[in-house]
Amino acid sequence: MKHDRHELTFQTTTRRELINITERVRQCVRQSGVNHGLVLVNAMHITASVFINDDESGLHHDYEMWLETLAPEKPYDRYRHNTYEDNADAHLKRTIMGREVVVAITDGDLDFGPWEQIFYGEFDGKRTKRVLVKIIGE
Ligand code: ZN
Numbered sequence: 001m002k003h004d005r006h007e008l009t010f011q012t013t014t015r016r017e018l019i020n021i022t023e024r025v026r027q028c029v030r031q032s033g034v035n036h037g038l039v040l041v042n043a044m045h046i047t048a049s050v051f052i053n054d055d056e057s058g059l060h061h062d063y064e065m066w067l068e069t070l071a072p073e074k075p076y077d078r079y080r081h082n083t084y085e086d087n088a089d090a091h092l093k094r095t096i097m098g099r100e101v102v103v104a105i106t107d108g109d110l111d112f113g114p115w116e117q118i119f120y121g122e123f124d125g126k127r128t129k130r131v132l133v134k135i136i137g138e
Contacts, residue, residue: 001037001136001137001138002032002033002034002037002135002136002137002138003032003134003135003136004028004031004032004033004034004134004135005132005133005134005135006028006031006132006133006135007044007130007131007132007133008021008024008025008120008130008131008133009128009129009130009131010048010120010122010125010128010129010130010131011125011126011127011128011129012122012125012126013125013126014122014125014126015073015090015122015123015124015125015126016064016093016122016123016125017121017122017125018060018063018119018120018121018122019119019120019122020055020117020118020119021041021050021118021119021120021131022055022110022117022118025039025041025103025110025118025133026109026110028133028135029105029108029109029110029135030108032135032137034105034108034135034136034137034138035105035106035107035108035137035138036105036106036107036137036138037104037105037135037136037137037138038102038103038104038105038135038136038137039102039103039105039110039133039134039135040100040101040102040132040133040134040135041100041101041102041103041118041131041132041133042099042100042101042131042132043094043099043100043120043121043129043130043131044129044130044131044132045129045130046091046094047087047090047091047093047094047123047124048090048094048120048121048122048123048124048129048131049093049094049097049098049099049119049120049121049123050098050099050100050101050118050119050120050121050131051097051098051101051118051119051121052101052103052116052117052118052119053116053117053119054115054116054117055115055117055119063097063121067093067096067097067123070092070093070096071088071089071092071093071096072089073089073090076088087123087124089123090123090124093121093123094121094123097121097123101118103118105135105137
């Protein structure tokens with residue numbers, strides 16, 4: 001069995017951002033030489049997510065509105081976590097958007113359903129964050 005490990009790094013200029021990382025993950029799969037297997041992609045921080053959905057700007061706006069309804073950023077003092085930090089909303093947003101995805105690798109490429117794309121969801125940005133890409137297979 002082959003295995004490979006990569007880290008992707010992100011430094012957003014805004015607190016919240018959704019970034020399509022599909023091509024970066026695909027490049028990792030190609031470099032690994034794995035033709036049939038699995039790729040795990042997970043955020044290495046508890047205020048960021050990796051998830052799969054459509055790359056459609058209206059939907060991304062809907063995510064922002066929905067997440068702000070569930071866990072609004074402000075007022076900061078509504079959260080007990082916000083004593084020496086102000087990112088309680090980001091922890092909650094990360095929980096509902098998920099930590100990781102696993103995608104099948106078939107014939108050396110990501111084996112997606114229609115319109116599936118991999119996203120990095122940043123909820124407490126403006127600093128360097130990492131995503132782990134772990135590939136196993138043959
Ligand atoms: Zn925190």
